[in-house]
Amino acid sequence: QVQLVESGGGLVQPGGSLRLSCTASGSIFSINVMGWYRQAPGKQRELVAIITSDDSTNYADSVKGRFTISRDNAKNTVYLQMNSLKREDTDVYYCNAILRPIERSRSDAWFNYWGQGTQVTVSS
Numbered sequence: 001q002v003q004l005v006e007s008g009g010g011l012v013q014p015g016g017s018l019r020l021s022c023t024a025s026g027s028i029f030s031i032n033v034m035g036w037y038r039q040a041p042g043k044q045r046e047l048v049a050i051i052t053s054d055d056s057t058n059y060a061d062s063v064k065g066r067f068t069i070s071r072d073n074a075k076n077t078v079y080l081q082m083n084s085l086k087r088e089d090t091d092v093y094y095c096n097a098i099l100r101p102i103e104r105s106r107s108d109a110w111f112n113y114w115g116q117g118t119q120v121t122v123s124s
Contacts, residue, residue: 017082035048
């Protein structure tokens with residue numbers, strides 16, 4: 001069983017900062033890509049940032065220069081440092097991992113896992 005557990009969401013004023021964390025645990029053989037997505041009510045989930053196993057990153061245009069994604073492979077953890085937050089960053093943020101469970105260690109397939117989501121609210 002693989003779980004992704006997020007933490008670090010909350011309420012922050014415009015211009016403030018928050019740091020999200022997400023740790024993958026369970027029967028994990030290997031993790032490929034980890035990332036963060038966000039979703040507002042009634043809207044599609046959208047990419048915020050992703051990071052590969054060799055630390056290549058990709059960001060949504062709306063967060064470039066303000067958000068930084070990083071990961072600690074030894075801890076199976078991905079972070080999202082969010083600075084200069086804007087009201088429009090208010091959303092539920094979901095952690096994502098593309099990984100291979102131990103029971104599929106001999107497979108070439110990768111499997112998609114999601115965290116439960118953490119609310120980020122930017123408001124004065």
